[in-house]
Amino acid sequence: TRMLAGPMDYHGGGFRYVSEKNYKPRNVAPLVIGTRARELARHVVYESYLPMLADYPAAYRGESGLDVLVDMPETWDETRVLDGAVGDYVTIARRSGDTWYVGSMTDGEARELSIPLDFLGEGNFKVQSLADDTSPNVKLEHFQKIETTATASYIINAKLLPAGGHLMIITK
Numbered sequence: 001t002r003m004l005a006g007p008m009d010y011h012g013g014g015f016r017y018v019s020e021k022n023y024k025p026r027n028v029a030p031l032v033i034g035t036r037a038r039e040l041a042r043h044v045v046y047e048s049y050l051p052m053l054a055d056y057p058a059a060y061r062g063e064s065g066l067d068v069l070v071d072m073p074e075t076w077d078e079t080r081v082l083d084g085a086v087g088d089y090v091t092i093a094r095r096s097g098d099t100w101y102v103g104s105m106t107d108g109e110a111r112e113l114s115i116p117l118d119f120l121g122e123g124n125f126k127v128q129s130l131a132d133d134t135s136p137n138v139k140l141e142h143f144q145k146i147e148t149t150a151t152a153s154y155i156i157n158a159k160l161l162p163a164g165g166h167l168m169i170i171t172k
Contacts, residue, residue, distance in 0.1 A: 015055065044103030106160045120152040131143060
């Protein structure tokens with residue numbers, strides 16, 4: 001339910017993931033409820049005037065997905081809300097230059113979302129998806145990287161774990 005009244009100041013970026021049942025507040029090496037794919041998507045979904053990573057630098061060294069956050073723009077040229085239900089899930093697309101970033105996040109329920117790409121316009125696009133690890137031995141800090149070519153008529157089916165996420169980076 002964040003941002004219903006406009007932008008906010010939110011400092012995400014924790015990379016120590018646990019399920020809601022395993023979460024305990026702590027001051028040293030704080031834990032984050034959710035998945036790595038959700039944390040990456042959060043930087044697209046949440047409109048914060050000062051995006052940043054809130055943990056200390058050594059917490060990110062060698063971590064998968066850090067390169068995505070380093071390359072993510074600080075400002076956006078266009079924003080579109082593609083789908084959502086307050087308190088349940090959301091999918092937001094933001095464009096910077098010619099690149100679209102599409103972030104999806106869910107609450108404590110696992111979901112499968114159908115994300116239409118009809119906002120893209122004409123042509124072929126490269127879609128890089130960073131999706132929750134849904135393998136039998138799920139590790140919340142892992143994500144699947146899936147690359148495909150798509151057009152505006154394409155629909156991406158995203159499987160999100162509880163407190164999970166999905167991020168797409170779309171280029172022409």
